[in-house]
Amino acid sequence: MGELRFNELRGEQVDYAIDRQERTFLPPRDHCPLDATLPGRPPTEIPVPAFQIAVFDNLFPAFQAPLGAAEVVVYSDDHNASLSTLPAQRVEDLMWVWRQRYAELGARADVDYVFIFENRGVEVGVTLHHPHGQIYGYPFLPPVPALELAADERLGGCAPCTLLARELAERRRVLFADDALVVYVPYAARWAYEAHVVLRAHRPSLLDCTPLELRRLAAALQSLTRGYDALFDRPFPYVMAVHQAPTAGAAVAAGAGAGAQGARSPGGRRGHLHVEFYPPLRTAEKLKYLAGSEQGAGTFISDTMPEESAAHLREAIARAG
Amino acid sequence: MASNPTGSAPSEEPDGEGAPRERYGPLALARLRKDDGRQLLLFSHARGAQQAAQAHRAQAPRARGQQPREEG
Numbered sequence: 574m575g576e577l578r579f580n581e582l583r584g585e586q587v588d589y590a591i592d593r594q595e596r597t598f599l600p601p602r603d604h605c606p607l608d609a610t611l612p613g614r615p616p617t618e619i620p621v622p623a624f625q626i627a628v629f630d631n632l633f634p635a636f637q638a639p640l641g642a643a644e645v646v647v648y649s650d651d652h653n654a655s656l657s658t659l660p661a662q663r664v665e666d667l668m669w670v671w672r673q674r675y676a677e678l679g680a681r682a683d684v685d686y687v688f689i690f691e692n693r694g695v696e697v698g699v700t701l702h703h704p705h706g707q708i709y710g711y712p713f714l715p716p717v718p719a720l721e722l723a724a725d726e727r728l729g730g731c732a733p734c735t736l737l738a739r740e741l742a743e744r745r746r747v748l749f750a751d752d753a754l755v756v757y758v759p760y761a762a763r764w765a766y767e768a769h770v771v772l773r774a775h776r777p778s779l780l781d782c783t784p785l786e787l788r789r790l791a792a793a794l795q796s797l798t799r800g801y802d803a804l805f806d807r808p809f810p811y812v813m814a815v816h817q818a819p820t821a822g823a824a825v826a827a828g829a830g831a832g833a834q835g836a837r838s839p840g841g842r843r844g845h846l847h848v849e850f851y852p853p854l855r856t857a858e859k860l861k862y863l864a865g866s867e868q869g870a871g872t873f874i875s876d877t878m879p880e881e882s883a884a885h886l887r888e889a890i891a892r893a894g
Numbered sequence: 895m896a897s898n899p900t901g902s903a904p905s906e907e908p909d910g911e912g913a914p915r916e917r918y919g920p921l922a923l924a925r926l927r928k929d930d931g932r933q934l935l936l937f938s939h940a941r942g943a944q945q946a947a948q949a950h951r952a953q954a955p956r957a958r959g960q961q962p963r964e965e966g
Contacts, residue, residue, distance in 0.1 A: 618928075618934075619934065619936075620928070620934075621936065624936055624938070625936075625937060625938040625939060626936075626937040626938070627934065627935065627936055627937070628934070628935040628937070629928065629932055629933060629934040629935070630932035630933055632932070662939060666920065666921060666937065666939050669918060669919045669920060669921050669937075670921065670937050672919070673918045673919075673921075673923070673937075676901065784919070784920075
């Protein structure tokens with residue numbers, strides 16, 4: 574069992590999950606714990622010979638009941654696949670899986686914030702290459718979503734709605750758009766190739782999305798990640814962060830009577846579903862490190878302008894098709 | 895489950911491992927427990943799951959456990 578300590582100087586929680594020190598680290602290809610369990614082979618985390626999408630409690634949890642949750646979401650039994658190469662239907666199904674987990678975890682009294690994310694590439698600390706993401710159920714509201722809610726207050730309304738309108742008005746950083754969402758490099762991107770995937774309509778969470786919006790979201794995630802892979806002609810490392818409405822106090826609100834098609838965000842209208850990508854590469858070979866200014870002062874120093882990055886990414890997305 | 899916060903609809907349809915399946919949107923969901931007690935959820939596209947279940951039923955018992963991997 575881990576321990577939460579409050580860092581007074583930073584005003585933030587620090588999670589001590591010391592059992593994670595022993596977690597599986599870059600195992601040989603034939604010992605991947607996220608593969609299916611094939612006849613005659615040692616059992617993996619998923620004891621069936623084939624599967625589509627699997628979700629299980631993390632063996633080395635950062636959070637666990639009665640103080641949160643940590644789950645692994647395996648996108649496929651194809652060890653070599655990725656979000657960018659999976660069949661479109663599989664990624665659309667993944668949106669429904671995310672939605673189901675958001676609802677179920679968010680309804681728990683010990684989960685205040687459901688955070689779906691993916692770390693891709695050793696550059697961001699990946700320890701297993703099999704295509705997968707994770708879900709943390711935080712027993713508190715973490716700082717980043719709290720800052721987004723504070724931005725709502727500062728801007729006098731939904732911050733992602735306001736920022737989306739600005740990006741659409743300026744257009745220079747928009748990578749692509751359709752009737753449901755817009756993908757852009759934000760005006761004040763911290764990472765060279767940071768991109769945000771934002772629903773046009775104010776949707777606090779996946780629960781508020783229509784099936785068509787979920788399909789569009791899946792397609793946008795694939796278009797963007799394919800463009801990333803085409804940018805430097807290599808698998809592109811990133812952190813993908815799905816930001817949704819907090820679920821604090823949602824144990825009843827998300828409960829009985831909410832059909833799969835009719836469910837609504839437990840947190841009311843606060844929050845706006847969007848997906849942020851933080852890629853650490855600033856060139857094909859050079860990483861952006863969080864160093865003195867970023868860590869010691871909290872100010873990002875960027876080597877690129879978002880408008881130039883957007884132009885490069887647009888070309889890469891067009892090449893990737 | 896005492897409550898059903900996800901809107902999943904329980905179903906009688908068993909999956910290949912004998913667990914009852916729920917439906918969630920276009921997905922079939924089987925809830926399993928690993929040997930150490932951790933939960934394992936297997937999601938599959940409902941249409942694909944139906945086809946897989948039919949194929950599973952059609953298989954001779956001796957062949958079970960050796961079925962080809964699904965598209966992934």
